[in-house]
Amino acid sequence: MLQARVGPGVRKRPRPVEAGVQRQGEVKFRDVRLYLVERKMGRSRRSFLTQLARSKGFIVEDVLSEEVTHVVSEDNEAAGLWAWLKGRGLKELPKMQVVDISWFTDSMREGKPVAVETRHCIQDTLPTLSEGSTPTPVATVSQYACQRRTTTENNNKILTDAFEVLAESYEFSEMEGPCLAFRRAASVLKSLPWAVQSLGATQDLPCLGERTKAVMEEILQYGRSFEVEKTLSDERYQTLKLFTSVFGIGPKTADRWHRRGLRSFTDILAEPSIQLNRMQQTGFLHYGDISRAVSKAEARALGNIIDEAGRAITPDAVLAVTGGFRRGKEFGHDVDFLLTTPQRGKEEGLLVNVIDRLKQQGILLYCDYQASTFDMDKLPCHRFEAMDQFPKCFLILRLEGGCVEGGVQRAEGDDRGWRAVRVDIVSPPMERYAYALLGWTGSRQFERDLRRYARMERRMLLDNHALYDKTKEEFLAAETEKDIFAHLGLEYIEPWQRNA
Ligand code: UTP
Numbered sequence: 398m399l400q401a402r403v404g405p406g407v408r409k410r411p412r413p414v415e416a417g418v419q420r421q422g423e424v425k426f427r428d429v430r431l432y433l434v435e436r437k438m439g440r441s442r443r444s445f446l447t448q449l450a451r452s453k454g455f456i457v458e459d460v461l462s463e464e465v466t467h468v469v470s471e472d473n474e475a476a477g478l479w480a481w482l483k484g485r486g487l488k489e490l491p492k493m494q495v496v497d498i499s500w501f502t503d504s505m506r507e508g509k510p511v512a513v514e515t516r517h518c519i520q521d522t523l524p525t526l527s528e529g530s531t532p533t534p535v536a537t538v539s540q541y542a543c544q545r546r547t548t549t550e551n552n553n554k555i556l557t558d559a560f561e562v563l564a565e566s567y568e569f570s571e572m573e574g575p576c577l578a579f580r581r582a583a584s585v586l587k588s589l590p591w592a593v594q595s596l597g598a599t600q601d602l603p604c605l606g607e608r609t610k611a612v613m614e615e616i617l618q619y620g621r622s623f624e625v626e627k628t629l630s631d632e633r634y635q636t637l638k639l640f641t642s643v644f645g646i647g648p649k650t651a652d653r654w655h656r657r658g659l660r661s662f663t664d665i666l667a668e669p670s671i672q673l674n675r676m677q678q679t680g681f682l683h684y685g686d687i688s689r690a691v692s693k694a695e696a697r698a699l700g701n702i703i704d705e706a707g708r709a710i711t712p713d714a715v716l717a718v719t720g721g722f723r724r725g726k727e728f729g730h731d732v733d734f735l736l737t738t739p740q741r742g743k744e745e746g747l748l749v750n751v752i753d754r755l756k757q758q759g760i761l762l763y764c765d766y767q768a769s770t771f772d773m774d775k776l777p778c779h780r781f782e783a784m785d786q787f788p789k790c791f792l793i794l795r796l797e798g799g800c801v802e803g804g805v806q807r808a809e810g811d812d813r814g815w816r817a818v819r820v821d822i823v824s825p826p827m828e829r830y831a832y833a834l835l836g837w838t839g840s841r842q843f844e845r846d847l848r849r850y851a852r853m854e855r856r857m858l859l860d861n862h863a864l865y866d867k868t869k870e871e872f873l874a875a876e877t878e879k880d881i882f883a884h885l886g887l888e889y890i891e892p893w894q895r896n897a
């Protein structure tokens with residue numbers, strides 16, 4: 398058509414060959430080579446997008462070669478696109494990311510290639526050439542919680558509750574291996590958007606060993622597990638569970654007291670040789686309140702109180718809720734906050750002053766303050782459970798019913814109009830904000846697997862302070878959680894998807 402309009406005698410000039418020629422802009426991302434598919438996009442839009450990407454430092458290939466890493470298409474008809482791609486005879490096609498224009502747009506906005514997420518991918522829907530009728534396998538579930546999306550909706554609560562009882566019982570016996578095995582299994586089942594109905598359905602899932610499967614089989618068949626029931630009725634398990642429910646009593650102390658024959662709170666309190674520390678005394682004093690769940694409304698009210706205290710000290714105070722409430726949970730055992738200021742070195746003073754203010758307000762019932770031991774030279778830390786080194790405090794606050802929408806959670810017959818609540822506040826320096834936020838958002842299993850993934854899959858060390866690349870021998874800077882996921886080559890997981 399075009400040629401016909403040009404008319405006889407005027408030969409259309411052939412387009413110059415531009416293969417692999419990067420004309421404008423300096424190359425910033427050598428590991429990434431884009432190819433924009435012209436189909437549906439059209440030539441002029443393709444050329445516009447090519448220039449845009451090159452101006453931002455991306456390499457854009459004009460020809461689809463084996464070197465291309467990202468094939469970007471605006472074609473939303475996947476089958477047609479894949480048929481065309483497969484017709485190119487490319488050996489490296491299975492390694493290429495075939496992505497939708499949304500990945501391109503996100504990358505242009507961020508000024509760098511963003512991690513490819515499922516929503517960006519154009520899935521190959523063409524049947525494989527072998528064995529025509531095998532069903533397409535369900536997306537494989539990763540063994541790492543940081544590669545799974547786990548909301549607060551748990552479709553397998555009966556099974557995961559059972560696993561957690563067993564995990565806890567092994568924790569009381571300091572048997573780390575089986576404890577972790579049951580925790581991992583529970584975490585995998587929590588991520589499933591479906592309820593397990595038969596053992597067969599779990600065949601392709603990771604982290605489910607013989608023992609977890611045996612427990613599952615019993616529950617699926619009889620609705621209960623012998624092993625779990627035996628544990629629940631075990632006297633030692635019950636006692637340790639009771640003792641560790643007190644703020645300040647850990648598994649070691651609980652076990653020691655159990656071995657001395659103590660079985661109840663009365664036994665402990667009546668034993669003259671036992672000197673409770675301040676934390677344990679407070680734990681007993683506020684036992685009823687602290688063991689009652691904290692609601693979202695209560696968490697919000699506490700956020701307002703601490704935010705106000707922070708701003709009264711410095712107007713640029715920054716407060717963020719972390720822990721379970723940031724992950725969208727309705728209830729928690731405490732409320733976790735991150736409090737800081739953009740002023741370098743002022744975060745520790747800010748926290749101390751906030752604590753002082755809470756005291757003056759008469760609402761500080763207990764405070765365990767831990768000053769900063771942060772020293773960048775001592776990083777990275779190889780132990781996961783190691784405490785972080787930021788200034789922080791473990792508090793018990795008095796929350797007045799009037800501050801909470803709908804009042805405070807009360808026990809039956811309680812007419813005090815207030816309750817005690819456990820609150821944790823951590824104050825990292827601003828340049829550590831992203832790492833501290835990621836570390837304190839949890840869940841514990843999510844954090845454990847982030848660190849394990851970093852170590853095993855990326856030769857990197859992650860903790861609440863930093864990410865260290867052992868190959869490059871350097872620390873990786875991050876302003877946001879997204880930066881950290883990108884450094885790890887992980888798809889970004891939203892906080893509400895981290896309930897692993
Ligand atoms: P929590 O124990 O408060 O758990 O620790 P949670 O997920 O909020 O659940 P509930 O509702 O309170 O029971 C929150 C996160 O903070 C981290 C933990 O690893 C967890 O991921 N954390 C806690 C630290 O990193 N350091 C600490 O000193 C304490």
Ligand code: MN
Nearest residue numbers: 720721731733
């Ligand atoms: Mn918490």
